[in-house]
Amino acid sequence: MSKTHIHGVILGTFCLGFGLVLAITDQLTADDIAARALEDRQNSLSQVIPDGIHDNNLVTDTFMIKDAAAREITVYRARSNGKVTGVAYEIHGTGYAGDIKLMMGIDADGKLLGVRVLAHRETPGLGDKIEVKKGDWILRFTGLSLGNPPPERWKVKKDGGEFDQFAGATITPRGVVGAIRGGLDFFAANKARLMETN
C-alpha cells in the first residue's frame, strides 16, 4: 500500500469509528429527545391556551391546513364538550438572526389567548426579551385581536405602531409583531375551517 493510501485508510477509519459512535448516541437519545420535544410542545400549548377552556388533549387533537404561502400548518384544537373553543398554531417571524418560531393561541372570536416564543437565535441580552422567562413583553398581546389595535397599528412604535421595541433591538420585536399580525390574518382567512369540529 502506498503512503497516500495509508493516510486515506487512517482518516476513513476515524470517520467510520466516530460516525458509528454518533449513530449509536443518536439512537440512544432519539426517544428521550422526542419525549422532551413533546413535553416542550405540551408546555407551550398550555401557556397559549388556558386550561379552563378545553377538556381535550391539545397535543393529539390536530389537523393540517395550508396557509396563503401553501405551507403546511399544524393546528391544535381546544374543545369543550366537543365544541371548538380555540385553536393554536405555530407562526414564524424573521428576526435579527433568522427565523423566530412562535406558538399562538386564539379563541373562537379571534382574540389572542396568548403568544409564546418556541425558538429563536436572537442576540442574548438584547433580542431575547421576547422570551417570557426574560421579560413580560410577550404577555402584552394577550386579549388583542385584528381590530384591537386597528390593523395599521400592528407595528412597533418606531414604525408608527402600538408596540414597544427594545433598547438596542428593534428588528426582533418587529419580526414578532409581524408574525402575530400574520397569524391573526391567517385566522381571519381560515376561520370557518379552523372552527369545524372535525
Added chain:
Amino acid sequence: MASNYKTIVKDGLWDNNGVFSMLLGMCPAMAMTTSATNGFGMGVATAVVMAASSLLVAVFRGFITQEVRIPVFILIVAAMVTLVDLAMNAWMHELYKVLGLFIPLIVSNCLPLARLEAFAAKQPALPSFLDGLFMGLGFTIALTVIGAVREITGNGTLFADASLLLGPAFKAIEMRILPANMGVLMMILPPGGFLVTGLLVVVKRMIDLRAGKEIQMGGAHSVA
C-alpha cells in the same frame, strides 16, 4: 512530574490563557459574552469538549499520521460537540434550553484545535486531558470576566439569569450593580466586545509585567 502538572494548570488558567495570552477563540469570546452568565455557560461547554477531545487525541496519537492530523482533530472535536449536544438535549433538557444555542459554536472555536495540535498530539493521555480541561477552565474564566465587565457597564447587572442556567439556588448571585438605565448599551453590542477584550488583554499584560514575567505573545504555537 508534579511540577509539570502545575505548569499545565498555571498555563491554562493564567500564563498562557487561551483568550488573554494566545488570543484564540475570539469569536465566542466576543459574541457570547453579553452577560457573565452567557460567558460562563459557553466556557463550561467548551471546557467539556476540550477535555474530552484532548484525551481522545492523546489516546489515538500513535495512529494519527502527520498528514491527516488536522482533519482527524476536526472530526474528533465535531464528534465531541455533537455528543455533548445530543446528550444534553436528552438528559439535561433544562440546561440545554439555555446552553443549546452555544454548543454548535464550539466547533468553530480554534482554541480546542490549537491545544490538540500543540499539546495533545505529543503528550500522554492524563496531561493532555488536564491541559484540555484547564485551558477550557481558563477560557471559562476569561469569558466570565469579559461578560461581567460588559454586563455591569452595559446593563448595570451582574450574573443576571444565572438561576436559569445553574438552578434556583443561584438566584442569590444575581445582582444589580448600577441603577437601571445607567448602562451604556454599546458595551453589550459588538463594539463593547472588542473594547473590553482589548482592555483586559492590556490589564493582563500589565500585571505580568509588574510581576517581572516574560510576556507570552499571541500565536506562539503558530496555529491560525
